[in-house]
Amino acid sequence: MAESKHPAAVGEGAPVIEPGYTFGTVTDKISSIVLTRPTSNGWFFGFGVAFLLTMMMLFAIAYLFARGVGIWGINIPIGWGFAIVNFVWWIGIGHAGTLISAILLLLRQSWRNSINRFAEAMTLFAVACAGMFPLLHMGRPWLAYWLFPYPNTMNYWPQFRSPLVWDVFAVSTYATISFLFWFVGLIPDLATLRDRSTNRVAQIIYGMLALGWRGSARHWHRYETAYLLLAGLATPLVLSVHTVVSFDFAVAIVPGWHTTIFPPYFVAGAIYSGFAMVLMLAIPIRKVYGLEDFITERHLQNSAKVMLATGLIVAYGYAIEAFMGWYSGNRYDAFTLWNRLHGPYAPCYFALLACNIFVPQLLWIRKLRTSPVALFLISGVILVGMWLERFIIVVVSLHRDFLTSSWGMYYPTRWDWMTYIGTIGMFLAAMFLFVRILPMISIFEMRTLLPEAEVKE
Amino acid sequence: MKRTPVYGMMAEFDSAQLLVDAAQRAHEAGYLKIDAYSPFPVEGLAEAMGFHKNRVPLVVLIGGLLGGLSGYALQYWISAVSYPINVGGKPYHSWPAFIVVTFEMTILFGGISAVFGMLALNGLPMPYHPVFNVPRFAFATRDRFFLIVFSSDPKYNPVETRRFLESLAPRSIAEVPS
Numbered sequence: 001m002a003e004s005k006h007p008a009a010v011g012e013g014a015p016v017i018e019p020g021y022t023f024g025t026v027t028d029k030i031s032s033i034v035l036t037r038p039t040s041n042g043w044f045f046g047f048g049v050a051f052l053l054t055m056m057m058l059f060a061i062a063y064l065f066a067r068g069v070g071i072w073g074i075n076i077p078i079g080w081g082f083a084i085v086n087f088v089w090w091i092g093i094g095h096a097g098t099l100i101s102a103i104l105l106l107l108r109q110s111w112r113n114s115i116n117r118f119a120e121a122m123t124l125f126a127v128a129c130a131g132m133f134p135l136l137h138m139g140r141p142w143l144a145y146w147l148f149p150y151p152n153t154m155n156y157w158p159q160f161r162s163p164l165v166w167d168v169f170a171v172s173t174y175a176t177i178s179f180l181f182w183f184v185g186l187i188p189d190l191a192t193l194r195d196r197s198t199n200r201v202a203q204i205i206y207g208m209l210a211l212g213w214r215g216s217a218r219h220w221h222r223y224e225t226a227y228l229l230l231a232g233l234a235t236p237l238v239l240s241v242h243t244v245v246s247f248d249f250a251v252a253i254v255p256g257w258h259t260t261i262f263p264p265y266f267v268a269g270a271i272y273s274g275f276a277m278v279l280m281l282a283i284p285i286r287k288v289y290g291l292e293d294f295i296t297e298r299h300l301q302n303s304a305k306v307m308l309a310t311g312l313i314v315a316y317g318y319a320i321e322a323f324m325g326w327y328s329g330n331r332y333d334a335f336t337l338w339n340r341l342h343g344p345y346a347p348c349y350f351a352l353l354a355c356n357i358f359v360p361q362l363l364w365i366r367k368l369r370t371s372p373v374a375l376f377l378i379s380g381v382i383l384v385g386m387w388l389e390r391f392i393i394v395v396v397s398l399h400r401d402f403l404t405s406s407w408g409m410y411y412p413t414r415w416d417w418m419t420y421i422g423t424i425g426m427f428l429a430a431m432f433l434f435v436r437i438l439p440m441i442s443i444f445e446m447r448t449l450l451p452e453a454e455v456k457e
Numbered sequence: 458m459k460r461t462p463v464y465g466m467m468a469e470f471d472s473a474q475l476l477v478d479a480a481q482r483a484h485e486a487g488y489l490k491i492d493a494y495s496p497f498p499v500e501g502l503a504e505a506m507g508f509h510k511n512r513v514p515l516v517v518l519i520g521g522l523l524g525g526l527s528g529y530a531l532q533y534w535i536s537a538v539s540y541p542i543n544v545g546g547k548p549y550h551s552w553p554a555f556i557v558v559t560f561e562m563t564i565l566f567g568g569i570s571a572v573f574g575m576l577a578l579n580g581l582p583m584p585y586h587p588v589f590n591v592p593r594f595a596f597a598t599r600d601r602f603f604l605i606v607f608s609s610d611p612k613y614n615p616v617e618t619r620r621f622l623e624s625l626a627p628r629s630i631a632e633v634p635s
Contacts, residue, residue, distance in 0.1 A: 023496060023600035149535060157540040160532045161547060166557040173565040180572045192496070192598040211582035214589070215597050217480070217493040218511075219579045221503040225513040226575035230568055233521075237564045244557055447497040455477050455500055 016111040016449060018293035023447050030443050031196045033289055034436070042288065043432065050429035057422020060415050061136060069139050071415045078398045078410040083137035085390040086420050088245055089273065090130035090427075091171065092266075092386065094178070095238055096274020097123030101181060102234035105227075111302060113445040114294040118285070118434070119278050120182040125430040126277070127175045129423040134167075136419070163247035170244040177237055181230050184223075187213050188444040242270045249393065255332040256397030259324065265317030272310040272356075273386035275303050276379035283372045283379075285435065294441055297370050304369040307382065311360040314389075318357070332402060344409065345396045348388055355385025464587035464635040465607040466618045467594070468627035473499045476602035479625040481505040483604065486621060490610035494588070494603040516574030517567050524566020528559040591631045605633065 021029075064071060074081040097119040104112040135141045147168045149158050158165045190210035197203050213219070246266035249257040279300065286295040325337030340349045359381045368374040400407045434440065447453060470476045473495060480493045484507050493502055503509070537549040547554070576582070588594050588605065597603050604625075606618050615632075622630050 027496075027599045149531060155540070157535040159542070159544065160536050160558060161544050161551055161554040163557075166561075169558045169561040173561045176565060177568040180568055184572055184575075188497075188598070195595040195598045207584075211576065212584050212586060213581065213598075214586060214594075215494045215496060216579075217495065217499070217502040217506060218508050219581075220495065220498040221508060222511045222513050222575050222578050224498050225511055226517075226571045229514065229517050229571045233517075233564050233568050233571070237561075237568075240557070240560060240564075247557075444497045453473060453497065453499075455473050455502075 016114065016296060016298050017446065018296065021293070021450060022452065023450065026446050026450065027192060027196070027443055030294075030439050030441050030446070031193055034193060034439055035197050035199075035202070039436065043436065047429060047432040050425045050432055053422050053425020054429050056418055057426055060418035060422055063415065064136060064419070065141070069137065071413060073410055073412045073416055075408065075410075077401060077406050077408045078395055080137075080394045080398060081410055082412050082416040082420055083133040085387065085394050086423065087130050087133035087137075088266075088390045088394075089387050090126045090133070090423065091174075091245060092242060092270030092273045092390075093277045093383075094123040094126035094130065094174075094274065095242060095267070095270035096278050097121070097126075098174075098178060098181075098234050098238040099271055099274065100278070101185070102231040102238065105231045106235060110449060111298060113449055114291075114441050115278065115282060115299055115303075116445070117182075117185065117442045118281065118431075118440045120178065120185065121431065121434045121438075121440070122274075122277060122281060123178050124175075124182055125427045125434075126274075127171070127178060128430070129427050131171060131175060132423065163244065163251045166244045167248055170241045174237060174241045177230070177234055181234055184227060184230065185442060185445075186438065187211060188215065188223075189439045189442060191215070192443055193439065239267055242266045249397075254397050254401055255330070256321075256336040256393065259321065261317055261320050261324075265314060265320075268310045268313035268317070269386055269389060272307060272314055273383055275307045275310070276382040276386070279303050279307075279375050279379040280383070281431065283376045285440065287372070289435075289440075291441065294446065300372065300375055301366075301369050304363045304375060304378075307360060307379075308363045311356065311363075311382070315357045318353070335400070336397060339400050340392065340396055343396065343400065345392070345399070348396070349392055352385055352388040352392055355381045356389060359385075462635040463608045463615070464590075464633040465605045465613075466615070466622060467588065467591055467603055467605045467631050467633050468622040468625060469593055469596075469629045469631075470602040470604065470625075471628055473502075473602060475626065476604060477502050477505050479604050479622075479627070482625060483606065483621070486612075488606050488610055488612055490607040490613075492605050492607070494594075494597045494605070496598050496600060496602075499602075512578060513571065513575050516578075517571045520570025520574070521563045521567030525559050525563035527566075528562025529555055531562075532558055587633050587635050590634050593629060593631065601628075608635075 017026075072081055072083070074083075097116075100112050100119040101116040101123075104116075135144045138144060147158065147165070158168075160166075187210060190206050191213035194203055194206040194210050197206060243263040243266065246262035250259060250262040252258060282295055282299070282303075286292050322337055325333045328334075340346065359378060362368050362374070362378060368378070395410045399410055468479065470479060476493055476495060477499060480491065480502060483491050484505060491506055493499075493506060495502060532555040533550060536551070536555075541549045543549075588597075588603075593601070594603065604622070604627075606613060606622070612618075619630060
């Protein structure tokens with residue numbers, strides 16, 4: 001799907017940027033959201049609610065530290081519970097940001113230029129939420145640094161044959177690279193804010209963050225090389241992260257986990273839920289800040305198409321899981337399938353099939369793909385579905401394994417829910433702050449989309 | 458006004474096309490120490506000034522190799538030398554299990570080298586630079602394009618250089634105080 005650099009010339013679908021904009025008006029429109037637009041009551045209300053939820057999370061965590069993981073619903077045989085469900089859910093959501101900023105950059109999909117910045121911010125905040133869960137789950141979170149190989153007086157080192165140690169490296173690399181990628185993309189825009197702002201304090205802060213960027217041609221030359229190389233490095237990285245997360249399950253011998261389909265099916269599911277989150281953020285943001293000219297119908301449609309495609313890969317994953325349960329002749333795998341359909345958690349499995357497979361088929365209809373309200377609702381359904389998928393994988397596989405004597409049930413407690421809902425609050429609070437103090441659309445990349453940016457040799 | 462040493466002569470242009478043409482002509486006219494400023498990366502601008510290759514890829518290659526090698530060496534030394542433990546009868550040096558961390562360390566070091574290598578080669582962060590003394594330069598991050606001839610250029614001459622820049626149809630010309 002190679003496209004010309006200037007999508008206004010492309011016939012198919014709506015333009016990626018409405019005609020009539022110049023370098024100046026694009027710059028002013030995006031920077032004014034941060035610099036001159038008064039902070040609305042709606043922003044204070046939304047941030048306030050998100051902030052209260054964050055406080056609730058901190059309360060739940062404080063109580064957890066005081067009492068230990070016994071306040072959660074976890075026990076043998078279900079030792080993983082909400083913490084791991086939420087960890088996988090959040091980190092999956094983050095994957096869409098890297099896909100948009102790195103993979104679509106390498107594929108020259110220039111429509112990404114107006115959604116990559118806040119998708120990358122979404123990645124960062126989602127990874128921050130994800131990263132907390134394994135630490136909270138450890139029982140003694142103050143010893144979290146034992147995960148890293150460092151010389152110590154115990155003469156003790158991590159065990160590098162374990163996927164859980166691989167996960168430490170994968171997730172911490174992912175968080176670092178995502179932050180660097182996001183920050184490098186911000187540097188030229190921070191320089192714009194430094195030069196546009198009239199407030200002395202803002203000038204100093206943006207000025208320091210912009211590192212003295214002045215847009216020299218030699219700097220741009222190295223900048224573009226570095227940006228492209230970062231994208232090239234982030235692309236295999238993002239695929240590896242969810243692959244390694246799936247190894248946490250697939251390397252174990254628990255029926256329902258021990259399968260080779262997991263890596264591709266986890267990566268597809270991650271992108272699926274990530275695009276749903278991108279849409280759930282983009283649709284209200286473009287409406288509230290009047291950015292329909294930059295985040296157009298075309299962006300919504302393309303995101304919907306990505307969801308449809310990855311949703312079908314996920315459906316294929318479910319089908320293969322069910323097929324292998326029967327075809328392998330392994331009675332434990334067969335029982336896992338039976339237990340999903342008829343066991344105590346069967347309603348979750350049917351809800352999962354409805355949310356992840358049946359409802360998203362509505363996206364075949366063009367009218368719904370271009371309707372912000374419909375897309376917002378379908379995205380919400382997909383996010384619920386992807387959360388249920390991880391619940392099925394973690395809880396339903398663990399609760400009935402090989403021996404009937406070790407079967408059990410898992411019921412989340414209020415502390416499980418408070419921590420989970422609290423991270424959603426923390427994520428939203430961070431997003432509210434982000435749209436208020438940083439340009440949520442990449443200004444310099446939007447300039448390159450304008451026809452006047454074209455230079456003849 | 459107090460006389461200050463001159464850093465260079467700067468011309469302001471309205472479009473990317475004009476800037477590329479101007480940079481090309483300045484390069485052809487024999488000016489060696491020039492630079493161009495634009496609000497977004499302009500294709501062919503660096504090449505027009507005779508700047509073709511940068512060393513960022515080399516830095517990233519070295520960083521990535523270093524990361525991969527140190528990642529593997531770390532795991533080998535820990536698992537086979539310093540703290541050998543028998544896990545399910547697997548060899549101490551079980552290399553297939555070490556691939557994931559080696560890969561992640563390659564990406565981590567490569568990415569960090571890309572960012573810090575780019576910043577270091579660009580000489581950033583640099584809080585002060587003489588070009589910011591020109592008030593109109595604030596538009597270099599909005600919608601204007603600038604070409605500067607540094608006073609350290611052997612061909613630099615306040616009169617000649619100004620005349621040359623005027624021939625490029627700029628919007629304005631300013632002397633940059635150092």
